[in-house]
Amino acid sequence: MSSNDDSPTLQHHSAEPGFPSASSKNSEIDTVDALLRTIFRLNWKDWVLIATIVLCLSLHYISITHNCSPLVVDIIKIITVLISAFFIFRKISNAYKSKESIISFFKIHPIQLFVSIIACGATVAFFLPLILNIFKLIGDTDKLTTALLALTGGIIAVFTLIKTHQKNQNDEMSLQLDREKYEQQKEDRSKDIEMQNSQMQEQKRQFNKKIKQEAYRSHQERTRQIHAERRSRYTKAAEQLAHENASIRLGGVFTLFGLADEWIADESLEPQKRQKEGQTIINYLCAYIRSVPAKQTEASFKTGSYPQDEAEIRQTIFMEMSSRFIENKKKVDKKSHITQKSWNNFIFNFNNSHIFYPLNDLVFFNADFQGAKFYRDADLSDSRFYQETQFTKSKFFSCYPFKGTEFYGNTYFNKSQFNPPGGFTQKIGEVFEKLSSSGPVNQHDNHPTEGYTFFRSVFYEVASFQKAHFYTNESISQSSFNKDVDFQESIFDGTRAFIETSFSEKPNFKGTLFAYLIPDIFNNSISQDGKKLNNGIATLLQDNKMFLSRKELPVGARLFDPNSWNSTDKKYDRVSHPAL
Incomplete structure (x- = not known):
């Protein structure tokens, strides 16, 4: 079991304290006997020391029994103690070199180790004092025995503390491992839950997406069917x-x-598409208004011999349009934008229409009556016109077409004719042929028509009457113009042109012609500053330069003789200079 060197023959390196894996590395040391042989194996030096100690003990005993000098006895004691201490130190050193084996055995077999320590301690405590007493090294052995037993108990207590510490370490490590394992499980569970939630969210998203796609396809199909059904109905x-x-x-x-109405209210369409579809239907309705009823002629319109049911149908179209406008009776800005789902922003093209039915007390937006003809039953009284309104080149054969009519947008009557002569006579063909020429007709055989054109009408925006021709007795009566008004190159044949008419802005009468027979052109008419509009004097002379008439006219206006029409040159020969 011994070797020639001072180190143990078998050295097994165990793991750190607290890890039972060391038993696998020191599997040869599995009994107390094997552990003691490993720790306390003796070589020749140990045996020399043991022999020396025994010799010293024998010498001490002999010196005591032969009453040798105390000095000799003490020297022997000292030598014995020193050699014993050196021997014990060597064994402790060898034991320390085998600490891993001891710790490993202690972890694996703590009970065996404790029993061995108790047995060895008790044996040493009993025999060592006895031996020392036999060799006369000590006298009374009780104290030494007590000390050795106490030392044995201390060693056991130390090992107990070590074991308790190891257990606490193992418990703490196990708890830490359990905690880490729990945290890992918790983290893994959280990840699983997060992954499940993510998968559920993705499934939900895919499901919602699928539902939306199906709903969109269903909506698209339903919308397509609705649109197809509308076009079929159209x-x-x-x-x-x-x-x-x-x-x-x-x-x-x-x-x-x-x-x-359905197209306009269809939320599934873009506003531009709704506008386009609605405008298509309005264009068709306007085309119907522009069409001439079957078997109707110009003469039948002027004499009033037209089918009443057809007049009612066309009047119904205008009434239905009027009911769909959102009206603002206050002053309407040209640039204002109406966002309601109404018909306000559509275009209504009634160009060259034949209006032979009343249109009174209706609402119009963006109405275009260019070139239209309004016959005797065409009454526009008490109606309201919004946005831009066009009556350019229109002809009005009615005696009272505009009574209490209000215009909230720019209005144009350029080159229009109001109550031309012969409108309700039997000489329709001859007179109308003259009216349709490029210039006005000769008034020599035709007196001005009874009635008035504008009575108590209101123009809130710009009004233009350039080159218009007024044949009525009273052209404009008790009306008001709140913005610029232009009568440039217009012709007034009636006996009274303006009666109690007010102008907020200075009107333009440049080149306007007034029949010299009109007794009072501006009867109580006023401008914005409250002054009369008689701003200048115009003098009309006959061909022989003799005086014919002299009147007060707005600056730029002129007098003319209705009997001086030159059919060749298509102009009046007797015209005064502009009023100054």
């Missing part, structure tokens, strides 16, 4: 408008209005 309504039966035509009118 085609049928268009066919109805061409039917001979008036009631069927009227039904087609109401169907078209209903379709237009």
Whole structure:
């Protein structure tokens, strides 16, 4: 079991304290006997020291029994103690070199180690004092025995503390491992839950996306069917408008209005698309207004011999349009934008229409009546016109077309004719042929028409009457112009042109012609500053330079003789100089 060197033959390196894996590395040391042989194995030096100690003990005993000198006895004691201390130191050193084996054995077999320590301690405590007493090194052995037993108990207590510490370390490490394991499990669980939530969210998102796609496809299909059904109804309504039966035509009118309302209110379409679809239907209705009823001529319109049911149908179209406008009776700005779902922003093209039915007390937006002809039953009194209104080159054969009419946007009557002569006479063909020429007709055989054109009408924006021709007795009566008004190169044939008319801005009468027979052109008419509009004098001379008439006129206006019409040159030969 011994070797020739001072180190133990078998050295097994165990793991750190607290880790039971050391048992696998020191599997040969599994009994107390094997542990003691490993720790306390003796070589020749140890045996020499043991022999020396035994010799010293024998010498001490002999010296005591032979009563040798005390000095000799003490020297022997000292030598014995020193050699014993050196021997013990060597064994402790060898034991320390085998500490890993001891710790490993202690971790694996703590009970065996404790029993071995108690047995060895008790044996040493009993025999060592006895031996020392036999060799006369000590006298009374009780104290030494007590000390050795106490030392044994101390060693056991130290090992107990070590074991308790190891247990606490193991418990703490186990707790830490359990905590780490729990935290890891918790983290893994959180990740699993997060992954499950993410998967659920993705599934939900995909499901919602699928639902939305299906809903969108369903909506698109339904919208397509609705639009197709509307177009089918539109085609049928268009066919109805061409039917001979008036009631069927009227039904087609109401169907078209209903379709237009549906297009305008359709939220599935962009505003531009809704506007386009609605405008298409309005264009068709306006085209119907522009069309000439079957078997009707210019003469029948002027004499009033037209079918009453057709007049009612066309009047219904205007009434239905009027009911769909959102009216603002206050002053309307040209640049204002109306966002309501109404018909205000559509364009209404009634160019060259034949209006032979009353249109009074209605609302109009963006109305374009250029070149239209208004016959005797065409009454526009008490109606309201918004946005830009066009009556350029229109002809009014009615005696009272504009009574209490209000215009909230720019209005244009350029080159229009108001109550031209012969409008309701039997000489229609001859007179109308003259009216349709490029210039006014000769008034020599035609007196001004009875009635008035504008009575108590209000113009809130710009009004233009350039080159218009007024044939009525009273052209403009008790009306007001709140913005610029232009009568440039207009012609007034009546006996009274303006009666109690007010102008907020200075009107333009440059080149305007007034018949010299008019007794009072501006009867109580005032401008913005409250002054009369008689701003200059115009003198009309006959061909022989003799005086014919002299009147007060606005600056730039002129007098003319209605009997001086030159049909060759298409102008009046007797015209005064502009009023100054």
